[in-house]
Amino acid sequence: MVRIKRDDLVQIITGKDKGKRGTVIEVCVASGKVKIQGLALQTHHIKARKSGDVSGIKKIESFIDASNVMPICPSTDKPCRVNVKKLDSGVRQRVSHRSQEAL
Numbered sequence: 001m002v003r004i005k006r007d008d009l010v011q012i013i014t015g016k017d018k019g020k021r022g023t024v025i026e027v028c029v030a031s032g033k034v035k036i037q038g039l040a041l042q043t044h045h046i047k048a049r050k051s052g053d054v055s056g057i058k059k060i061e062s063f064i065d066a067s068n069v070m071p072i073c074p075s076t077d078k079p080c081r082v083n084v085k086k087l088d089s090g091v092r093q094r095v096s097h098r099s100q101e102a103l
Contacts, residue, residue, distance in 0.1 A: 002029060003082045004069065004071060004082075006025070006027055007024060008023070008024045008071050008103070009023055009072045010022065010069040010070060010071050011072055011079045012036070012069050013068060014068050015064065022036040022038050022039045023036065025061065031063070032067070033064060033065055034063065035062070035063050036061065036064070038061070039061065039064075041060065041061060041062070042059070042062045043059055044057070044058045045058075046058050071103055073099055073103075074101060075101050076096075076098055076099055081097040082096070082103065083095050083097050083100075
């Protein structure tokens with residue numbers, strides 16, 4: 001089961017944006033990377049290709065490794081590890097290791 005999913009609130013635990021929080025925009029399961037809204041920004045210099053296009057500098061979110069982020073526990077508001085709990089109906093559910101509440 002995937003540890004981090006889209007729309008999860010996460011905190012970056014290492015790198016240049018260490019300690020910052022944001023929402024997951026995109027998850028690439030094959031490469032194990034995530035894209036977080038407003039964090040891990042890269043600068044792209046855009047050239048006007050046609051007449052009427054605007055050139056300029058654009059900041060775009062980039063992928064960072066999923067091991068560098070931790071989900072935020074909803075009850076304690078702190079970063080937590082993720083466990084998987086099997087419900088009586090047979091469905092697997094992600095739960096916080098810290099408080100045992102559903103993520």
